[in-house]
Amino acid sequence: xxxxxxxxxxxxxxxxxxxxxxxxxxxxxxxxxxxxxxxxxxxxxxxxxxxxxxxxxxxxxxxxxxxxxxxxxxxxxxxxxxxxxxxxxxxxxxxxxxxxxxxxxxxxxxxxxxxxxxxxxxxxxxxxxxxxxxxxxxxxxxxxxxxxxxxxxxxxxxxxxxxxxxxxxxxxxxxxxxxxxxxxxxxxxxxxxxxxxxxxxxxxxxxxxxxxxxxxxxxxxxxxxxxxxxxxxxxxxxxxxxxxxxxxxxxxxxxxxx
Amino acid sequence: xxxxxxxxxxxxxxxxxxxxxxxxxxxxxxxxxxxxxxxxxxxxxxxxxxxxxxxxxxxxxxxxxxxxxxxxxxxxxxxxxxxxxxxxxxxxxxxxxxxxxxxxxxxxxxxxxxxxxxxxxxxxxxxxxxxxxxxxxxxxxxxxxxxxxxxxxxxxxxxxxxxxxxxxxxxxxxxxxxxxxxxxxxxxxxxxxxxxxxxxxxxxxxxxxxxxxxxxxxxxxxxxxxxxxxxxxxxxxxxxxxxxxxxxxxxxxxxxxxxxxxxxxxxxxxxxxxxxxxxxxxxxxxxxxxxxxxxxxxxxxxxxxxxxxxxxxxxxxxxxxxxxxxxxxxxxxxxxxxxxxxxxxxxxxxxxxxxxxxxxxxxxxxxxxxxxxxxxxxxxxxxxxxxxxxxxxxxxxxxxxxxxxxxxxxxxxxxxxxxxxxxxxxxxxxxxxxxxxxxxxxxxxxxxxxxxxxxxxxxxxxxxxxxxxxxxxxxxxxxxxxxxxxxxxxxxxxxxxxxxxxxxxxxxxxxxxxxxxxxxxxxxxxxxxxxxxxxxxxxxxxxxxxxxxxxxxxxxxxxxxxxxxxxxxxxxxxxxxxxxxxxxxxxxxxxxxxxxxxxxxxxx
Ligand SMILES: Cc1ncc(COP(=O)(O)O)c(C=O)c1O
Numbered sequence: 001x002x003x004x005x006x007x008x009x010x011x012x013x014x015x016x017x018x019x020x021x022x023x024x025x026x027x028x029x030x031x032x033x034x035x036x037x038x039x040x041x042x043x044x045x046x047x048x049x050x051x052x053x054x055x056x057x058x059x060x061x062x063x064x065x066x067x068x069x070x071x072x073x074x075x076x077x078x079x080x081x082x083x084x085x086x087x088x089x090x091x092x093x094x095x096x097x098x099x100x101x102x103x104x105x106x107x108x109x110x111x112x113x114x115x116x117x118x119x120x121x122x123x124x125x126x127x128x129x130x131x132x133x134x135x136x137x138x139x140x141x142x143x144x145x146x147x148x149x150x151x152x153x154x155x156x157x158x159x160x161x162x163x164x165x166x167x168x169x170x171x172x173x174x175x176x177x178x179x180x181x182x183x184x185x186x187x188x189x190x191x192x193x194x195x196x197x198x199x200x201x202x203x204x205x206x207x208x209x210x211x212x213x214x215x216x217x218x219x220x221x222x223x224x225x226x227x228x229x230x231x232x233x234x235x236x237x238x239x240x241x242x243x244x245x246x247x248x249x250x251x252x253x254x255x256x257x258x
Numbered sequence: 259x260x261x262x263x264x265x266x267x268x269x270x271x272x273x274x275x276x277x278x279x280x281x282x283x284x285x286x287x288x289x290x291x292x293x294x295x296x297x298x299x300x301x302x303x304x305x306x307x308x309x310x311x312x313x314x315x316x317x318x319x320x321x322x323x324x325x326x327x328x329x330x331x332x333x334x335x336x337x338x339x340x341x342x343x344x345x346x347x348x349x350x351x352x353x354x355x356x357x358x359x360x361x362x363x364x365x366x367x368x369x370x371x372x373x374x375x376x377x378x379x380x381x382x383x384x385x386x387x388x389x390x391x392x393x394x395x396x397x398x399x400x401x402x403x404x405x406x407x408x409x410x411x412x413x414x415x416x417x418x419x420x421x422x423x424x425x426x427x428x429x430x431x432x433x434x435x436x437x438x439x440x441x442x443x444x445x446x447x448x449x450x451x452x453x454x455x456x457x458x459x460x461x462x463x464x465x466x467x468x469x470x471x472x473x474x475x476x477x478x479x480x481x482x483x484x485x486x487x488x489x490x491x492x493x494x495x496x497x498x499x500x501x502x503x504x505x506x507x508x509x510x511x512x513x514x515x516x517x518x519x520x521x522x523x524x525x526x527x528x529x530x531x532x533x534x535x536x537x538x539x540x541x542x543x544x545x546x547x548x549x550x551x552x553x554x555x556x557x558x559x560x561x562x563x564x565x566x567x568x569x570x571x572x573x574x575x576x577x578x579x580x581x582x583x584x585x586x587x588x589x590x591x592x593x594x595x596x597x598x599x600x601x602x603x604x605x606x607x608x609x610x611x612x613x614x615x616x617x618x619x620x621x622x623x624x625x626x627x628x629x630x631x632x633x634x635x636x637x638x639x640x641x642x643x644x645x646x647x648x649x650x651x652x653x654x655x656x657x658x659x660x661x662x663x664x665x666x667x668x669x670x671x672x673x674x675x676x677x678x679x680x681x682x683x684x685x686x687x688x689x690x691x692x693x694x695x696x697x698x699x700x701x702x703x704x705x706x707x708x709x710x711x712x713x714x715x716x717x718x719x720x721x722x723x724x725x726x727x728x729x730x731x732x733x734x735x736x737x738x739x740x741x742x743x744x745x746x747x748x749x750x751x752x753x754x755x756x757x758x759x760x761x762x763x764x765x766x767x768x769x770x771x772x773x774x775x776x777x778x779x780x781x782x783x784x785x786x787x788x789x790x791x792x793x794x795x796x797x798x799x800x801x802x803x804x805x806x807x808x809x810x811x812x813x814x815x816x817x818x819x820x821x822x823x824x825x826x827x828x829x830x831x832x833x834x835x836x837x838x839x840x841x842x843x844x845x846x847x848x849x850x851x852x853x854x855x856x857x858x859x860x861x862x
Contacts, residue, residue, distance in 0.1 A: 055626065055757040056626065056632075056744075058480070058481065058635055058638055058639065059481045059642070061639070065625055069626075072757065077755055078755050101742075101756075102742045103742040103752070103756040103758075104755065104756045106741055106742060106756065107739070107754065107755060107756030108755070108756070127481050128479045128480055128481060128742065128745070130478060130481075130485045132470075133477055133478065151482045153481070154483070155483055155645065156486065157486065158486075159485060159486065163482070176482065178643075179483060179642065179643055180483075180639075180643030181643065186643075
């Protein structure tokens with residue numbers, strides 16, 4: 001079974017909500033990323049979402065944009081990211097998920113990209129690939145090895161069923177909580193509760209919510225509604241503002257988990 | 259790509275002609291070859307008397323001597339001769355020499371290699387693909403294996419025939435993208451044309467949803483949050499684009515507010531200077547606000563109004579689209595925010611001031627390369643956040659579907675006017691049309707109406723900046739690869755990993771690392787040619803046009819002037835070339851003055 005689903009199964013037994021934490025690979029450098037991930041695991045993160053930096057991250061706000069651009073300045077390449085991921089995989093069985101813009105996959109070569117993911121990367125979040133454009137990728141992808149994580153937005157409404165059509169077994173659903181891009185100074189959509197409940201009702205795989213999750217307060221609010229909470233900009237911001245410190249990051253994550 | 263035209267074949271009676279008059283296909287066919295639907299010249303002359311004059315007539319022949327074909331064609335004054343047998347290239351040549359109208363040559367398709375035969379015939383004869391049959395020459399009523407012809411439309415415009423019906427026509431068009439579809443038995447009941455079936459066939463073709471792709475280019479690569487807003491836009495656009503009241507309102511503003519039609523000016527001095535083809539300039543610079551951008555803005559803002567949106571956002575490079583949007587927003591009383599790169603704000607300060615005067619908010623974009631690409635990112639991000647009450651006015655034929663199609667439709671008036679104007683002035687269509695390509699809207703606008711006239715060569719000019727051999731240019735076709743940016747799949751300047759590379763051009767409006775997806779399709783299928791012009795060549799053309807014609811062109815348009823001049827010089831004096839003068843140069847005075855200053859400093 002895919003590591004993601006294994007993790008959710010265990011959490012379900014303990015009636016716990018998954019904490020999914022985000023980091024841009026290579027910010028400020030790739031070896032730090034590895035340390036960041038290990039610190040997060042110690043702090044109790046359940047799934048690691050790793051962003052592949054892209055020059056034009058359409059779905060990201062200023063915090064993650066800045067992080068991606070620092071990473072690119074340090075010379076991060078996809079090849080090096082895969083290498084680091086393989087390294088991490090030797091040390092842990094935690095589910096690893098990529099957040100990757102579609103162009104990066106296309107240029108690397110879809111088949112080659114997928115093949116390098118197998119065994120190491122358990123899921124792909126592609127923010128600019130709505131279901132209408134997924135056919136080509138899905139045709140090549142063994143979702144049991146690497147699941148394509150579908151995204152749903154507050155405006156999806158009549159589209160929810162179609163979006164989930166190809167996602168009934170593997171991975172999880174990523175529900176975007178805001179109308180907007182990632183960030184820390186954004187507010188949840190006004191119909192958040194109804195919307196998340198609606199997705200929970202139809203989804204056969206775990207439902208997670210993310211975008212704009214800032215603190216313990218937000219995590220608690222969402223925990224009752226969904227199976228997992230994704231926290232991105234707030235962590236990137238924490239590391240950027242205080243400089244990476246293993247201990248304080250671990251504590252930050254621990255706090256969120258409480 | 260445009261929706262295909264329709265031919266209903268095998269018309270034999272007055273009743274059928276009446277049906278045609280009512281349903282109005284673009285073409286009808288009379289069969290002069292051996293067939294159960296065979297007619298003769300006399301019958302056809304009689305039938306034609308009652309036929310709607312807008313419907314073109316096609317005569318279908320098979321292995322008849324050229325003299326007989328010519329004789330019938332002349333008696334019946336056919337618009338098209340369709341050769342449905344094993345006619346040779348020589349036969350066609352013979353017919354063409356004596357009858358200067360369209361010729362369609364049919365090819366029976368059994369397997370993929372049969373399509374090779376099409377290339378024996380030059381682009382002047384249209385190819386018709388039909389099913390192969392041992393017994394009959396065409397009119398078999400069966401479909402051939404469509405997979406065999408899947409990419410044929412990339413190499414040429416063609417007519418699709420064989421077993422088409424109201425039920426399979428939509429799938430056929432989606433799969434094969436033919437220019438014309440030809441139907442006969444599929445719209446008959448008991449061997450006679452059936453009004454209901456004809457009506458349904460035509461309705462299905464004409465109400466087909468516009469595809470989100472041009473060949474493999476285009477699409478909707480955007481965050482899920484934007485999918486429903488895009489679907490809604492698509493729905494509204496599809497509904498209004500053929501709505502007469504909407505069209506009338508659009509044309510009203512283009513005439514009374516923008517000042518259309520823009521003149522097609524014979525540039526005598528420029529022609530003399532290059533000493534070759536006659537050069538005409540399509541004067542989009544004379545539009546209100548000084549460029550072609552306003553054509554599109556009026557269309558989109560009228561649509562926004564219909565959709566009840568009071569807030570609009572836009573991205574801008576040179577600021578011409580920003581000024582046009584701010585202008586339209588002031589006219590229609592809408593709130594307007596324009597995103598503009600920090601770099602462009604510096605070089606286009608007059609336009610920034612104009613936008614503010616017009617009441618728009620200009621937001622400085624300081625991410626990435628701080629030019630049009632980044633302004634577009636920021637506009638899209640803002641749209642993601644505000645899609646529920648905001649209309650995004652994209653300024654070129656770029657972005658996710660339906661924008662590339664919609665913007666092209668709002669710009670195609672340029673080419674439609676040229677078609678009429680040049681026919682009045684020269685009695686024929688131009689040999690070459692040249693336009694600069696940033697995102698590609700002025701080029702698409704002038705090219706589009708010419709896509710079905712293969713005798714007019716279409717040339718798009720990208721910015722070569724400091725030279726395409728350097729890293730400082732904006733020539734996506736010369737140096738880019740296919741990728742995804744701003745919601746579309748197209749040619750992009752990018753590194754090995756797919757990071758988008760910053761573009762460079764002296765003209766802010768061409769400073770974009772990609773082009774619209776329809777251009778990508780025209781490029782891939784060789785239906786248009788793309789070249790590039792350096793900063794220096796463009797500046798030279800800027801001075802030249804100013805000095806000898808008294809027209810100060812935009813630096814973007816100067817690229818087209820430079821390329822147009824080069825081409826004109828290689829052509830004979832009876833050739834005709836039309837250059838799209840997309841905008842005026844007032845906004846660039848500052849940039850050119852700076853260049854002069856720095857050159858003087860260097861010399862000192
Ligand atoms: C005068 C003028 N011409 C051309 C362009 C390039 O845009 P497009 O390729 O969409 O026509 C611009 C864009 O700002 C412009 O202002």
